Amino acid sequence: MIELLRTNDLVLLSVIEAILNSERIEFLIADQHMSSLEGSSGFLPRRLLVPSDRIDRARRLLREAGFGSELTT
Template identity: 55%
Template sequence: MVEIVRTNDLVLVGFLQSLLENANIPVLVADMHMSALEGMIGAFPRRFLVPDDDAAQARRLIREAGLGGELRHE
């Protein structure tokens, strides 16, 4: 698994998860349940993890959606 995005933006979390799942790219949104501990203040970013084999396609989809600036460095 490789981390491709890290964000506190819950709208972006939902959009990216939908984008990747609709492209049949398995995605794990890590730290999603930290919100219960933090009180929904956005202190802990959510991390998007995809299989190594799907990382290039996931990055391409995110760039094509105009969100290339959200990508972690390769």
């Protein structure tokens, strides 16, 4: 699994999840349950990971959708 992006923006994360789901690209949201440890202050970003064999397609989809600036390089 390779990190596609890292964000604290739950709305952005939801939109990107929908894009990936629509293209049947599997993903994993890491650190999503850390809010219980951090006190819901939002300082720990969630990481969206995709399989290494799908990373190029996922990046292309997000660039085409206008989210290229959100990608982890």
